[in-house]
Amino acid sequence: MSSIISISGVTKTYATGFKALKEINLDIERGEIFALLGPNGAGKTTLISIVCGIVNRSSGSVTVDGHDIGRDYRAARSLIGLVPQELTIDAFETVWATVNYSRGLFGKAPDKAFVEKVLRDLSLWDKKDAKAITLSGGMKRRLMIAKALSHEPRVLFLDEPTAGVDVELRQDMWAMVRRLREDGVTIILTTHYIEEAEAMADRVGVINRGEIILVEGKAELMRKLGRKQMTLELRAPLAALPDGLARYALELSADGNALTYTYDSQSDRPGVASLIRDLEAAGIQFHDLDTKNSTLEEIFVNLLRQEP
Amino acid sequence: MNPRAAMNFRAVWAIYRMEMARAFRTVLQSIVSPVISTSLYFVVFGSAIGSRITEIDGISYGAFIVPGLMMLSLLTQSISNASFAIYFPKFVGSIYELLSAPVSYLEIIIAYVGGAATKSIMLGLIILATAALFVPLRIEHPFWMIAFLVLTAVTFSLFGFIIGIWAKTFEQLQLVPLLIVTPLTFLGGSFYSIHMLPGIWKTITLFNPVVYLISGFRWSFYGKADVSVGVSLGMTLVFLAACIAIVAWIFRTGYRLRN
Numbered sequence: 001m002s003s004i005i006s007i008s009g010v011t012k013t014y015a016t017g018f019k020a021l022k023e024i025n026l027d028i029e030r031g032e033i034f035a036l037l038g039p040n041g042a043g044k045t046t047l048i049s050i051v052c053g054i055v056n057r058s059s060g061s062v063t064v065d066g067h068d069i070g071r072d073y074r075a076a077r078s079l080i081g082l083v084p085q086e087l088t089i090d091a092f093e094t095v096w097a098t099v100n101y102s103r104g105l106f107g108k109a110p111d112k113a114f115v116e117k118v119l120r121d122l123s124l125w126d127k128k129d130a131k132a133i134t135l136s137g138g139m140k141r142r143l144m145i146a147k148a149l150s151h152e153p154r155v156l157f158l159d160e161p162t163a164g165v166d167v168e169l170r171q172d173m174w175a176m177v178r179r180l181r182e183d184g185v186t187i188i189l190t191t192h193y194i195e196e197a198e199a200m201a202d203r204v205g206v207i208n209r210g211e212i213i214l215v216e217g218k219a220e221l222m223r224k225l226g227r228k229q230m231t232l233e234l235r236a237p238l239a240a241l242p243d244g245l246a247r248y249a250l251e252l253s254a255d256g257n258a259l260t261y262t263y264d265s266q267s268d269r270p271g272v273a274s275l276i277r278d279l280e281a282a283g284i285q286f287h288d289l290d291t292k293n294s295t296l297e298e299i300f301v302n303l304l305r306q307e308p
Numbered sequence: 309m310n311p312r313a314a315m316n317f318r319a320v321w322a323i324y325r326m327e328m329a330r331a332f333r334t335v336l337q338s339i340v341s342p343v344i345s346t347s348l349y350f351v352v353f354g355s356a357i358g359s360r361i362t363e364i365d366g367i368s369y370g371a372f373i374v375p376g377l378m379m380l381s382l383l384t385q386s387i388s389n390a391s392f393a394i395y396f397p398k399f400v401g402s403i404y405e406l407l408s409a410p411v412s413y414l415e416i417i418i419a420y421v422g423g424a425a426t427k428s429i430m431l432g433l434i435i436l437a438t439a440a441l442f443v444p445l446r447i448e449h450p451f452w453m454i455a456f457l458v459l460t461a462v463t464f465s466l467f468g469f470i471i472g473i474w475a476k477t478f479e480q481l482q483l484v485p486l487l488i489v490t491p492l493t494f495l496g497g498s499f500y501s502i503h504m505l506p507g508i509w510k511t512i513t514l515f516n517p518v519v520y521l522i523s524g525f526r527w528s529f530y531g532k533a534d535v536s537v538g539v540s541l542g543m544t545l546v547f548l549a550a551c552i553a554i555v556a557w558i559f560r561t562g563y564r565l566r567n
Contacts, residue, residue, distance in 0.1 A: 052408040056566045074316065074410040082408050088401030092333065093326070104322025105409040147405065 003027035004155060004186050005051060010060030012046055012210075020046040022210045024060070028155075028188060033181055035197035035218075036190040037300055038207035044190040045085060047207070048157050052082045064155065078106055081153030085160040087140045091133035095124055095143055098132060099150045106151035118146050121176070138169045145176070156180060158189040162196060174200055194300050206303055214303060222293070230272060232259045232279075233288040242282045248275055259286075319411045320419045327393055327423030339434060342381050346435045349377055350442045353499060364501050365532040370443035375526040376498030377439065378432045382457070383464050383493055383518065385431050387485050390424035390468030395481050398472070398565075407566060413559035417469070424465035425458070432457055446529065452537075453528035459544050460521055466551040473564050492518045502534045517547055 005028040012021040021043045028034050038044050049055040051062050053073060062069045064076040090098060099115050119125045122142040127135060132143060141161075148156060158177070162170045177187055177200060191197055197204055198218070205215040214221075237256035251260040261275060279286070331339075350370065358369035365372070397403040406416065439445060447453050475481040496518030502510055513519055514535070524540025527533035533540065558565070 049404075052404075054404050054407040054566065056562045074412075077408060077410040080408065082404065084401070084404050086401050088404065090397070090400070090402050092330075097326070097329070101322050101326050102405060104325075105319045105405065105411065107316045107318045107410055109318070 002029050004030040004065050005188075006063045007047075007051065008061055010047070010050060010062060011058045012043075012050060012055065013058045020210055021050075021057075024207075024210075024212055026205060026212055026215065028186060029203070031181065031184055031186055032202040033177065033187045033189070033200050035201035035204045036188060036207060037194065037197055037204060038190070039304065042207045043210040044207055045159055046210075048082070048159055048188070048190065052080055052157060053077050054082075074107075078151070079154045080157065081148035081151065081155070082157045083144050083148045083159060083161060085163065087137065087144065089132040089140060089143060089147075092131055094129050094131055095119065095135075095146075096128040098143070099146050102147040103150040108151045114152070115150060118149050122146050123172075138165060141165060141169070145173075149180075153185065155186045155188070158187065160190055162191070162193060170196075206300065208304055227262055227264055227298070228291060228293055230261045230263075230275075230289065230291045232261075232286040233257065233290075234259060235285040235287050238284065242284075244282055245275075245278055248278075259284075316411055316415055319409060320415045320422075323406075323416070323419035324423050324426075327420065328426065330393075331389075331423075331427045339431065342385065342431055343434055343438050346377055346381065346438050347442075349373070350439065354442055364504070365530070367530050367532065368443065371445060371530075372501075372526075373499055374436070374439045374443065374445060375529050376496075376522050378435050378457075379460065379496075379518070379522045379525055380493045380498050381435055382428050382432050382460055383489055383521075384485055386424055386428040386461050386464035387468035387471065387489060389427050390421060390465040391472035391475065391481055391485075392468075393420050393424060394469055394472035395475055399478075403565075413555075417466075417555060421462060421465040421469055424468060425461040428461045428465065429457055432461070448531045449528040453525070456521070456525045456528055456540075456544070459548065460525070463544060463548040463551060466548070466555060470551060470554050470558065473558055476564075489518075492516050493522075497522050497534060517543055520544065 005026075007024055007026040010021060010024040011019070013019050024043075024047060036044050036047070046055060050057045051064070051069065053069060053076075062076075064079050067073075067076040067079075069076045093101070096115075096119075099119065100110065103110070103115060116125065119128055122145060124139065124142055124146055127139060132140065135143060145158075145161075161173055165173070174196075177189070181187060189196070189200065201218050203215065204218050204221055206213050234257050238252060238259075239256060241250055241252055248261055251262075252258075253260070261272070263272075353373055354370035358373070361369040363369065363372075394403075397406065436445070471481065471484050475483075495513065496516050497513070502513050502519060502523075505513060520535060520540040520543035523534040524537050524544065527537050527540070557563070
């Protein structure tokens, strides 16, 4: 069995009648980093909360490493570590007490050496006797991660892990996530910072209005849906595009100095070579040329636009 | 944890210890303030007013009010301890961890209610010790005294736990103790025997569940009761059963926890 989490037919309708999730089917593969993307209110946190046991589902089933989250909740939940979006810690507890508490809560025998290692890895060891309330925002975030890792989970959920986090901590967190993956931990992260998914994920799922609209390998997604853009800096400004170039759907910059050509990497539309030949034939000369791939962010925005 | 294990005792212990640590961290609020307020009751009711009251049922007034005072604190503290313990993580959001942990509802209850009840039992004993400094005490039925103490602490901690889950605001959290429990306790015979009331009020009083708690508890001290001990015990158990039924329903439906 390769999938560690299997979500099938999960729906959630809140008491207010709001349908947060409509029939979610999703498999998370063992040992992967899966990024769940979606705009605010798309249902990311609801989905995670259901898998982790915080919110009851309305219908459907979820298994974690083969254990049903309802019937066999102890086995399912003991495999999962969760770092929620909000910084919610008992403010008056010390770092040391609260991390050991988390370990106990998940039924693990006390292990001071292990907890010390977790705190050291997250640069929290110096603060072990400090109360949570005295920590900076970044340190609180690390503490939440330490609590989630305290019971040696096999699956780690990171809900918007880098929201409001500075660049340095973000880099540290990405490094930590990669280390965990090397140890075989499966990581599911939700984010609306797409660069995060782009930098980290093996696979990407996009959720919008309570529905998974796409699940794809990241590289695959970028190749399939990605676009390329070529920008030509012209030697002399152009007042209008010659008729002969109409079939390329070129964009002329306002000052007439640059031409932009956007094309799908896989399409059979006329290619770059023929465009350059045609430009030459039309007597348009350029002194520089630049190409770029579209980012995951652009792909994502396009996807959501296509939604009805 | 062994996933096949019937109980996650480590989790129960972790929560219980955390709750007890909280009590000792706020030692001023948890322990010192009830001792001061009890002493004030003795000064005002026991000495100032009590000196003008003759014995009730052959017991000096100062000694007569001791069981009622203990019950008064036991009820209010059990409720406030347990309701705050579960409301606070709900309020700040840290409850996510409890809900995502491999912990059963029974374990949550044992840990939180156990913690709250332990604190109020300790408090009851502190009040008893404080009272012993003011008036001569005798306890005729120590076993039943402890039994009533534990039973009441557990029942009202459970009741507080329900309030903590039900409450959506700090105001609601205070509402039930303030508007219902405190009046019922004062009118439940803490400071008088219900036989001292005129006829109709005596009948009305019998609908107050706190009367039975205080009466039974006072019997364990002095062997004298307003209503029979069997009825007192029965009423306490009925209230305990009602709380257990409500908690079972809350957990079955996920009421205000998992929705």
